[in-house]
Amino acid sequence: MSESYKVVRRFRDQDGRVYEVGDVYPAEGLKITKKRIKQLSSTNNQYGQVYIESGE
Template sequence: MAYKVVNEFIDTHDNNTHYLVGEEYPKTGSKPTKKRIEELSKPHPEYKCVFIEEVKAEKKAKE
């Protein structure tokens, strides 16, 4: 699955990698755990926002 960054953050679980809005998560070479993806996909208890969301593949319309 592919994810995109919706709120800028520094991933303290990945050598303090800095992610900007619109970037792909994870960056090349990183392999986050399912738990980490879930943490970033749900509202953070302190910051009250999500940091990544799943990119859903668009279905092409038949012409």
């Protein structure tokens, strides 16, 4: 998946990496599943918060 997203809320990802507001997600070289993108870009996660949005 080569799409990139903009971080809109600070979070710690599953690998322990911390993303700050304004960062690009995922970090360069990392591959992320569609399921993970869906979790972070919607309120369908344990915190009910949106963490990323389309970077386009």
